[in-house]
Amino acid sequence: MEKAKVAFFDFASCEGDQLQVINLEEDLLKVVEAVEIVSFREAMKGHSDDYDIAFVEGSVTRRSDEARLKEIRKNAKVLVALGACATLGGVNLLKNFQEAENVRKFVYGDKAFQYETYPARPLKAVVPVDIDIHGCPINRHEFVMVFKSLLLGKKPEIPNYPVCVECKMAESICVFEMGMTCLGPVTRAGCGACCVTEGSYCWGCRGLVDNPNADSQREVLAKYGLGLRDILNKFRLYSGFSEVAQ
Amino acid sequence: MKYQPLADISPYLPQWAEISRIQKLTESERLFEMHLADGEPLGHKPGQFIELSLLGIGEAPISISSPPGVENSFELAVRKVGNLTSAMHRLKVGDRVGIRGPFGTHFPVDETQGKDILFVAGGIGLVPLRSFIKFVLEHRRDYGEVTILFGARNPSEQLFLDELEDWRRRDDLRYLESVDRPDPNWTGHVGVITTLFPYIHVDPSKTYCVVVGPPVMYRFVIVEAKAKGIPDTHIFLSLERRMKCGLGKCGHCQINHLYVCQDGPVFRYSDIFDLEEAL
Amino acid sequence: MALQIIEKSDLAFFVQNLMDHFQLEGVQSKGQSVYGQAFFYGTIRSPAELCLDFDCTVMPPKKYFLPPQEALFRFQTGPSPACFECRPNKPLVIFGIHPYDLKAISQMDRVFAAGTPDPHYLARREATILIGIDPTHVAPRSFWASMEAAVVSSGFDLMMTDLGANYIVETGSEKGKALLGDYAKVRPATSDEVRQRVSQRSHIADMGQKRGLTFPKREIPILLQHSLTSPLWEENATKCLSCGTCNLVCPTCYCFDVWDDMELNLTQGQRLRRWDGCLLSDFARVATGENFRGTRTSRYRHRFYRKGQYLFFGILDDVACVGCGRCAAFCLPDIADPVEVFNRLKEKLN
Numbered sequence A: 001m002e003k004a005k006v007a008f009f010d011f012a013s014c015e016g017d018q019l020q021v022i023n024l025e026e027d028l029l030k031v032v033e034a035v036e037i038v039s040f041r042e043a044m045k046g047h048s049d050d051y052d053i054a055f056v057e058g059s060v061t062r063r064s065d066e067a068r069l070k071e072i073r074k075n076a077k078v079l080v081a082l083g084a085c086a087t088l089g090g091v092n093l094l095k096n097f098q099e100a101e102n103v104r105k106f107v108y109g110d111k112a113f114q115y116e117t118y119p120a121r122p123l124k125a126v127v128p129v130d131i132d133i134h135g136c137p138i139n140r141h142e143f144v145m146v147f148k149s150l151l152l153g154k155k156p157e158i159p160n161y162p163v164c165v166e167c168k169m170a171e172s173i174c175v176f177e178m179g180m181t182c183l184g185p186v187t188r189a190g191c192g193a194c195c196v197t198e199g200s201y202c203w204g205c206r207g208l209v210d211n212p213n214a215d216s217q218r219e220v221l222a223k224y225g226l227g228l229r230d231i232l233n234k235f236r237l238y239s240g241f242s243e244v245a246q
Numbered sequence B: 001m002k003y004q005p006l007a008d009i010s011p012y013l014p015q016w017a018e019i020s021r022i023q024k025l026t027e028s029e030r031l032f033e034m035h036l037a038d039g040e041p042l043g044h045k046p047g048q049f050i051e052l053s054l055l056g057i058g059e060a061p062i063s064i065s066s067p068p069g070v071e072n073s074f075e076l077a078v079r080k081v082g083n084l085t086s087a088m089h090r091l092k093v094g095d096r097v098g099i100r101g102p103f104g105t106h107f108p109v110d111e112t113q114g115k116d117i118l119f120v121a122g123g124i125g126l127v128p129l130r131s132f133i134k135f136v137l138e139h140r141r142d143y144g145e146v147t148i149l150f151g152a153r154n155p156s157e158q159l160f161l162d163e164l165e166d167w168r169r170r171d172d173l174r175y176l177e178s179v180d181r182p183d184p185n186w187t188g189h190v191g192v193i194t195t196l197f198p199y200i201h202v203d204p205s206k207t208y209c210v211v212v213g214p215p216v217m218y219r220f221v222i223v224e225a226k227a228k229g230i231p232d233t234h235i236f237l238s239l240e241r242r243m244k245c246g247l248g249k250c251g252h253c254q255i256n257h258l259y260v261c262q263d264g265p266v267f268r269y270s271d272i273f274d275l276e277e278a279l
Numbered sequence C: 001m002a003l004q005i006i007e008k009s010d011l012a013f014f015v016q017n018l019m020d021h022f023q024l025e026g027v028q029s030k031g032q033s034v035y036g037q038a039f040f041y042g043t044i045r046s047p048a049e050l051c052l053d054f055d056c057t058v059m060p061p062k063k064y065f066l067p068p069q070e071a072l073f074r075f076q077t078g079p080s081p082a083c084f085e086c087r088p089n090k091p092l093v094i095f096g097i098h099p100y101d102l103k104a105i106s107q108m109d110r111v112f113a114a115g116t117p118d119p120h121y122l123a124r125r126e127a128t129i130l131i132g133i134d135p136t137h138v139a140p141r142s143f144w145a146s147m148e149a150a151v152v153s154s155g156f157d158l159m160m161t162d163l164g165a166n167y168i169v170e171t172g173s174e175k176g177k178a179l180l181g182d183y184a185k186v187r188p189a190t191s192d193e194v195r196q197r198v199s200q201r202s203h204i205a206d207m208g209q210k211r212g213l214t215f216p217k218r219e220i221p222i223l224l225q226h227s228l229t230s231p232l233w234e235e236n237a238t239k240c241l242s243c244g245t246c247n248l249v250c251p252t253c254y255c256f257d258v259w260d261d262m263e264l265n266l267t268q269g270q271r272l273r274r275w276d277g278c279l280l281s282d283f284a285r286v287a288t289g290e291n292f293r294g295t296r297t298s299r300y301r302h303r304f305y306r307k308g309q310y311l312f313f314g315i316l317d318d319v320a321c322v323g324c325g326r327c328a329a330f331c332l333p334d335i336a337d338p339v340e341v342f343n344r345l346k347e348k349l350n
C-alpha cells in the first residue's frame, strides 16, 4: 500500500499543537513510518503540494490567509483542524488561561475583534473542515487516534460527551467539591479531564458538546460560585466561549 | 494482564466468514454472500441478525437477508452510512469478516403457516423482510395468499431489482410498489407506502401483517393494517436500535424493559403497542 | 464457622499479610473536600493507608469487575487474521466494602450471569475476595437503610463489624474462611460480643434511616407504573447537564460502549469496552441520525425506570438502587437523587 502523504500548516497560533505532535516521541517515529510527511515547518525543511491529509493549526486572522487555506483545501483529501485556534477561532489569546488578567483579555478581546477589519475566525468559517482535533493544546493521544483512524479509512470518533465522564473515569474529586468551579459539564471530552487530574479545573478549551445545557450550567456556576472572588470572570469566560463556539 | 489464546468461546469473539459474492444493489447498498470459514451453517431463522465486524473498524448489527438454505451461505445487504458499513463496501470477494450470532427473535414462520401474509417493506426494510418473503416463496404451498407492498423514496433506491421483477411477474403473489419521488422513467404508483393500502383486499380473520421500515413508517402502516381489521396480535414488526453487544448487557438497545437484541428485533405489535418508547 | 474476633491491634498484621500474598485494594482518603474527606478505592501499600471508618467512597468498587475500560480481545489483521481473548484472572482482595455496595455487587453478578454470561465480568469476580465492613458513618446523601441495604447476610467472603475494642468477623465462604485461617490472628467471639454485634447493627440501621423513602421500597415499580406522564420528569430534566455522572458513579450502572483501537502498525489492535451512560445524549443514537431517546426528559426518566422497574421485573426481582447516594451527591444541579424523586412522585400520586 502506498503511504499516505501528510502535510502540516500553521496560521495565527503559537504552534503549540505542532509541538505536541513533535513531543509524541516514540509514537512520532511510528507516525513518521506510517506516512510520508511532505511538509512540516516545525520539524523539517522542504515542502510539497502533493498531499492527502493536511493538518492545519491556527486561526484565520488576515484576508490573505483565506487564499492560502483554500489552496490547502483544494490539495488535501482530508483537512484536519488542529487545536482550539483552528477549531474555534480566536482563542489563541488564551494561552495563560489561569491568570485572571488574561482571562479578562480573552473575554473582552473577543469583543475587541469585532472592531478590527478582520476578526479572527476558525478554519471552518472559510473552508469545509473534515475533522476537528480540539484542545489548547491538543491531546497527543487524541491526535494519534485521529491519525490512525484516517489511515484506516475511518472517521475518528471524537467524543460528544462532556469532560465529567472522563473525570469520573479518572476518579478525580470534582472541583466543585473543592470550592472551585469548572466548565467540564458542558465541554467536549477527549482530553481525559487532564486539567482536573493535574489539580486544576476545566476551563473549556475543547469547546462545547453539541447540545450543552447552558442555562443549567450557569445556574450551577451561580450556586457554587457564590462567594468566589472572580465569579464574574468565570461567567464571562463561559459566555464568551459559547459565542466563539457558535 | 496476560493475553491468552482462545480456549473456550467468549461471546464477544467473532468467528470468520468468507465473502463469496458481492453485488451492487444501489449506489449505497451492496449485497454480500458469504459462508462461515469452518463450513458450518449459520443456523439462523428469517428475521434474525448478526454482529458483523471488521477488526480495527468495529462492529454493527446487520440483518441476515437470505432465508436458511440448503447451501451454507448467507446474504447480508449493507447500506453505507458510517465507518463499518463504508469499510464493508471496500471489501473484495475472498476477504474475511467477523460474525457473531445469529441473535434475536425471528419472524413467525410457523405461526403463519396456512395463513395469508401481507408484507410491508419501506426502503432498506426490505433487507430483513426479504429473508421471510423468500422463505415463504420457497415453501409457497405452506402459506395462503401473499401480498407484498414495497415503498422506496425514489426509483433508484429500489433494491433487489431482479427479485422485484420476478415478483411482478408471479401469479402466486400480489406485488404492489410505490415511490415517494418518481423520476421521469417511473410509470408506477407515486406516494408514501400507505397510499397502496386502498388497492389491497385482506381477509382479516386469517391475515398476518409483517412490517419493516424506517421508524416513522410504523405508526402510519399500523393504522392502515388495523383499519383493515387485522388484529394487533397478527401484526409483526422489526425494530432498529443502537446495539453494542447483542447479549442483553450493554443497555443501548433497551426499550422500556425489553432488549431489542434479545427480545427483538422482531416484535408482535400487541406486545409493544403500549410501550412508551417503542414506536 | 462461628463469628470470630480480630483485635484492633492485630488488624495491621492481617492487612500486612494480605498485602504480602495478594494485590490488596481498599479505601483510602484522597484529600479533603469542602464536605470532608474524599474516599476512593485504591491499592493498599501499607496497613496505615487502609481506612475502615469511611462514610462512602466517591466511586463504587465496580471498577474491579467492570473497569472503566477493558480489552475484550486482542486481534491481528492481515493475511491471517486472528483474535486472542483477554482473560482477566488477577487475584484481588478488596478490603472494606459497605453492605450497600456488596448488595450492588450481588445485583451485578446476577445481571452479568443472566442469559449469555459475560466471561470478563465473571472471571474478575471469581478471582476477587470481598471483605465487607459495616458502616460507622453515614454519608449525607445516603439512604441505604430504606433500600434494605443496611445489613447483608450474603455476597461477601468476610464481613466485619467494628465493635469499638475489636472487629467481629462473619465468614461468608470457604475462601473467606481460608483467608482468616491463613492470614489473621483470630479467636472465637464471646456471646457478649455476638450480642454487641446485633445491637451495633440495629444502631447502624437506625443511623441509616435519617434519610429515606416515605413508603416501602417494593412499591417503587407500581409507583413508576403510574408516573410515566408526571410533570416531574421534565421539570427536573430541564436542569440536566447530560453529564452522565449519575450513571458513572452508580454501583449498579453497567452499560458499556464497544470500540476498536488499532496500534500504529495498523495490524494489531484490541476491541475494548468502556463505561457508558444512558444519560449521555448519544446513548441511543444510530448512524442514520435517529436518536431513540433524543430528549433530556426521556433520558432522565429512563434511568429511574431502569433502576426502579425494568430490572426489577427483568432480572433482579428487586430495585436496582442500593441507596448509596452517590448520584445525589455528585449531580451538580442536584436532580439525580432517587429518594427525592421517588418521594415526590409518591406525594404527587397521593
Ligand SMILES: Cc1cc2nc3c(=O)[nH]c(=O)nc-3n(C[C@H](O)[C@H](O)[C@H](O)COP(=O)(O)OP(=O)(O)OC[C@H]3O[C@@H](n4cnc5c(N)ncnc54)[C@H](O)[C@@H]3O)c2cc1C
Binding pocket: B049, B058, B059, B060, B061, B062, B063, B064, B076, B077, B078, B079, B080, B081, B082, B083, B084, B085, B086, B127, B128, B239, B240, B241, B242, B243, B244, B265, C285, C286, C287, C288
Ligand atoms: C437489528 C438491526 C439490523 C440491521 N440490519 C441492517 C442491514 O441489514 N443492513 C444495513 O445496512 N444496516 C442494518 N442495520 C443498521 C446498521 O447496524 C447501522 O447502519 C450500522 O450500525 C452503522 O454502523 P457504522 O459503523 O457504519 O456507522 P457509524 O456511524 O460509524 O457507527 C458508529 C457506531 O454506532 C453504532 N450504531 C450506529 N447506528 C446503529 C444502528 N442503526 N444500530 C445499531 N448500532 C448502531 C455502531 O455500533 C457503531 O459502532 C441494522 C440495525 C439493527 C439494529
Ligand code: SF4
Binding pocket: A163, A164, A165, A167, A168, A172, A173, A174, A175, A176, A182, A183, A184, A185, A193, A196, A202
Ligand atoms: S471536576 Fe469538572 S469535569 Fe470533573 S466532574 Fe467536576 S465538573 Fe465535571
Ligand code: SF4
Binding pocket: A135, A136, A163, A187, A188, A191, A192, A193, A194, A195, A196, A201, A202, A203, A204, A205, A206, A207
Ligand atoms: S480539562 Fe478542560 S481545559 Fe483541560 S484540556 Fe480538557 S477540555 Fe481543555
Ligand code: SF4
Binding pocket: C239, C240, C241, C242, C243, C244, C245, C246, C247, C279, C300, C330, C331, C332, C333, C334, C335, C336
Ligand atoms: S441527572 Fe445530574 S448527574 Fe445525571 S446526567 Fe443529569 S446533570 Fe448529570
Ligand code: SF4
Binding pocket: C246, C249, C250, C251, C252, C253, C307, C320, C321, C322, C323, C324, C325, C326, C327, C328, C338
Ligand atoms: S441510583 Fe444513586 S443512590 Fe442508587 S445505587 Fe445508584 S448511585 Fe447509589
Ligand code: SF4
Binding pocket: B251, C247, C252, C253, C254, C255, C276, C277, C278, C279, C302, C303, C306, C307
Ligand atoms: S440503562 Fe442507564 S441506569 Fe441502567 S445500567 Fe445503563 S446507564 Fe445505568
Ligand code: FES
Binding pocket: B242, B243, B244, B245, B246, B247, B248, B249, B250, B251, B252, B253, B254, B259, B260, B261, B262
Ligand atoms: S445490544 Fe447490548 S443490550 Fe442489546
